[in-house]
Amino acid sequence: MKTWMQTTALTMAALGFAAPALADDLTVYTALEEEEIAAYVAAAQAAMPDTKINVLRLSTGKLGARLLAEAGNPQADVIWGWAVSAMMDPQILDMMEPYEATGVEVLPDRFRGENGKWFAPIGYMGAFCVNTARLEEKGLPMPTSWADLENPAFKGEVVMPDPNSSGTGYLHVNAVLQGMGTEAGWAKLAAIDPNMAQYTSSGSKPCKAARVGEYTVGISLAFTAMQSIEEGYPLAMVFPEGGVGYELEASGLMASSDNKEAAQAFLDWTMSDEAIGLYQSYKALITIPGVDASKAAEAAGLPADISTILADVDFVEASTQQSAVKAQWKEKFGR
Amino acid sequence: MSSIDQTSRPRSRQSLDADRLLTLACVGLPLIGLILFFAYPMVIVFLRSITVADGYGIGNYTEVLGSAGFWRATRHSLTMGGATTALSVFLGFILAQGLYRCAFRGKWLIRGIIVLPLLAPSLVQALGLIFLLGRNGVISRALGIEIEIYGFWGLLIANTLYALPQAVMIIGAALVLLDARTYEAAEVMGASPWRQFRDLTLPAARFGILNAAFVCFTITITDFGNAAVIGGDYSVLATEIYSQVVGQRNFNMGAVVGIMLLLPTVISYSIERQAMKRQQAGQTTGQVAYQPSFSPLRDLSIATVSLLICAGIVAVIGIVIYASFVKLWPYNMSFSFKHYNITLAGGYSSLWMTIVVSLGASVGGTIAVFMLGLGLRRLPQALAQPIQILAAMPAAVPGMVLGLAYILTFNSTATPLYLLYGTAALIAIINFYHYHTQGFLTVITGFRQLPPALEEASGSLGAGLGRTARDIVVPFVAPMLVSVFFFLFMRSMVTLSAVVFLTTPNLSVAAVTIMRLDDAGLTSQAAAFSTCVMAVVCVAILSMRITLALIGRRSRNKGMA
16 A cells, blocks of 8 residues: 555656755745735845745634644744734744844844744734725714724624634734723623624624625724725724734744754844835834834824824733633623 | 455356456545545544543543533534525425426526536635625615625525535436336326326435435535635534634644534434435336426426526626626726736636646546446445445535645655645645545446446446446446536635645645635635636536537447447
């Protein structure tokens, strides 16, 4: 049987089915957005001409599943721009190796893993996607805070992702709990629950549902909101008063990498001046002190000082509390 | 099978041995495939499901069984499975009856439309239903009321759209081969059409109906895509797995739910097998193809129902094609080609790779299920039964579970199977095994109509299994093989759930490109790309059909000469 398989596999390889990995290939797994990936990789490739950078892009959740499934024999050299709350999962951290990328020392401590296994110069934010056409049609007031969504007039008009299925869902729930205090936070979520039309499994779905007018408010991501506005949908991006949830996009080195030199060079590049310059055109949220994101932020209609709209999030606590909060959420609001 | 050299009649020994060897190969090769590419990965999933912090144990199972969410999802899944099955088999039987037992024009149209949901990427069906029936959909706006599509009813419609063509394929395999002479005899004896239907058609189609019901039920309880987009808060077991694995990176708990999904499937299939034992298989020799004559009441009503179903399917898919040509659905309906300019890196290139993969899956898969069906007929029941259950099981595994199981299995350097990891071949293989059940059941439903006497006669005239297979069996089951081939081809072109976990930076397929476009928020481009995929599949199928027709005509001419 073994021989038969070997023969088959060899035949297939001979037929050109298999793509043998080259020594200078670098495999990067990322959850960044396609558009920015294209720009960053083009620049990184030019800076590292001897290495072929292969990028696999999956959504945050699917990337986690893939990394864990491959844990026995990891295929990636680098994890690049992946939600830090996912990265802090011990199952993931076990697969990573500490590496101090050149330039990483400028980052404040809270944007670097204590163990040196990750660093996060960039991040993304949540947002409410409000369909202005539907808002007007229904005669609803523009919501500016979580409390506004308690209004019974919004019954069946609000959608948000389920924190048990979606990192974006947890991002919002965590921001409410940490921002308002645990007790008040749960009370707030409970007050909005009756208005919630559905809890979706995808983080961008609420915004996509709102933009085509299925619902009025989609609690979702700023990226999807901005992209939808650019496409021309009648959408307003709202950051709730009291601070919106955000997530850091962390990078790190896989311990199993057989091409560590290139992997480290790539991670160094992500902290280079060239990379930072690019972040300024794509990222509204940059954690590097003294680097302002005004260009990207302004284009997106954000305040130049983004910190004014962010919730005060403790990522270590967010990560350690994760399981408990999700279980509690499921008990209270699971449908 | 160890009795190969125990044959006592020396004269026929040689050919008998060759026959046994061929039977062995017919069952053995597909069986090795099933074991390597289905059973083995599932064993690994099972091991994950019993992996606990300190070794192995049933802790994960007790935890899952103790959660309220699981039982709610189970109840929902079973209800949805039952409802979808009832609706799909009922409508599927009407459609198959219309296609094979009635006389009206335009059957090619129905046949062509009914398979559209199989060749449409899941995004198309999801968008179509929402654009059509959503709260801000065409129908809601036209009627001035808001239809609440999200939940049970939306999910039932979506699941039925997807299950229906498969029900038609399998029930059709039972109806297409019914012997005309039986009906002539019934006619002569004065049996009313209703009586003929009740006493002849229905019993003969029972095997196909049960198989179709089994497939519809199984694919419904394992489907995640429809539940995620239109199920609203109607949680089902597949969403439960997604939430565990993708949402919480809780692999082992996801594996538990994946394993539990096998239970209802194995039980229902075993019951079905028991029920079928009582029925005498096969028919008499010298069948005459049934040529239905026009019967206004029957034919017109069935044609109407069929056309209504087709209109529904066309509306759901057509609206997405239409939307891909407008600037901004539903706010700016002016015509535009701009979404066809795919801005994603790689553009349309994944399309061609997908065609190669799909051809591989469908050619290899059709041969494998044919060999298995052929070989199983010659095995004793006790041996054939477990193989049949194994062959019918893959549909019970949600695509995501199968995809992750493949990573766990083939991304391990412990076996030479590792050579397959990251190759297009593995994607073709997973596509075939993902849809193994449907292919296998269609073929054995067809085989069941094959008169054993025909094979026996051919055998006693000295033809070996190989010759019998080529001259008797293949021509007989050819229509089923063709539908299995097209089924596998269409599904391989667009299926996402399993494949998404096997793509690599250098190897992407069309379904993944569609997902990436949608992930990037470019839903209209995703719709445009889907439209291109559907167009390519249609062209491919048409050209293959024409080729088949040409070959068929040439071989018939040769036969006459």
